[in-house]
Amino acid sequence: MLLRLSHATGNVSQVGDFRLNDVRRGVYQEVVEPERLVFTSAALDEESNALFEVLNTVTFAEQGGKVKQISLARVINRTAKAVPYLAVMEEGWS
Secondary structure, eight states, rough: OHHHHOOBBBTTTOOOEEEEEETTEEEEEEEEETTTTEEEEEEEOOOOOOOEEEEEEEEEEEETTTTEEEEEEEEEEEEEEHHHHHHHHSSSSO
């Protein structure tokens, strides 16, 4: 799959665990080349425990000679410690 996560360790071409950095980890749930990637990602506290977990679905489609990407993210698990972080999250991906 033509997707590069510059700080990730793990193989994006197969289902399994990955780690983005010291404060984020995840699991590739589904990889359908070249059209779809489904993965969970978790923000970690100082003891590497998940504060909250997000289910991410990214789809790719050719449109007018370009690739259209649609990204959906939904919080599926959260702890009490996650409340202040989630309160300041905005819609969108930057």
